[in-house]
């Protein structure tokens with residue numbers, strides 16, 4: 125898939141250090157492995173409808189900042205992202221609105237691309253839609269079945285069988301164990317499975333948590349003729365195949381919003397490990413969910429704030445970035461309508477601060493050191509913002525260096 129034009133990133137003097145990151149799977153701050161000096165990052169992409177709300181933007185901004193931290197540390201990055209362009213919610217929305225699902229997906233992918241470009245986000249090198257890899261995904265499902273990690277479940281509304289992943293079998297016989305990524309108890313896993321696209325109640329499955337690998341063709345649903353029959357892939361195996369295809373196994377970070385920890389990232393890792401004997405990623409990093417009007421921003425509730433609407437209303441992309449970066453990426457927080465104005469004032473104050481004549485200006489080199497130390501500490505953007513507030517309030521000895529540092533590390537244009 126076509127991506128978008130990358131933002132300008134100025135060169136800074138000296139070098140930062142590789143960031144310590146919180147790994148959900150271990151519950152610790154770690155330096156995830158950087159194979160052959162390249163930080164390999166996979167971030168789960170959108171299902172193309174209702175894009176791009178501020179919750180999405182917060183997640184993609186988190187991994188944009190992560191890449192900026194690696195690059196400043198002299199580490200090359202390779203970034204892959206998927207598009208879940210065939211999935212139940214997309215098909216339901218297309219049906220409800222009487223629009224062809226492909227047209228809806230195309231329109232929303234275009235909008236997402238435009239939002240990411242306007243927000244100055246680093247584009248992925250590998251931007252892969254599920255519909256571009258149906259055969260590869262089907263082959264992986266066939267392989268899982270040959271390895272004994274997948275089984276058929278009869279259907280009463282399709283000609284073929286659906287195929288499910290054998291959670292207990294894989295947890296027993298492969299290198300993956302249930303809970304490797306999501307440190308949750310079984311009761312919570314069952315609840316999250318039901319809430320997030322799973323079907324723990326379906327009869328005929330060996331285990332309630334077993335996720336769908338392949339859905340046999342139903343009337344009125346898109347389907348493909350493949351090596352495992354006519355149908356379409358399940359959600360987790362898509363990302364598993366696309367991630368490994370783009371980055372290989374055991375890459376640096378698998379990322380996404382915290383609602384992806386279970387079941388999505390747990391089973392993406394399970395499929396990859398069952399197929400290859402190698403863990404999917406070294407670390408699993410998750411951005412907190414954003415609320416609005418008292419509830420998590422969600423499509424079902426409809427309490428979404430769209431990036432495109434803010435931008436079309438005249439918001440400065442740098443102000444939107446600052447509004448989001450005021451929160452640590454792992455925190456769960458609420459967006460208030462006044463937040464944009466607060467961020468706009470901060471941006472204005474920084475811009476004024478750059479021109480401030482001071483008898484005792486702050487040394488820009490020292491500010492850069494502080495920024496580097498904060499970004500290396502699990503991407504602590506609130507500390508970075510506070511550092512800049514203080515320095516620009518007094519005035520700095522090298523405004524050019526500060527402007528470059530703010531653009532390179534935070535993507536904020538002063």
Ligand code: ZN
Nearest residue numbers: 168169363388
């Ligand atoms: Zn994914």
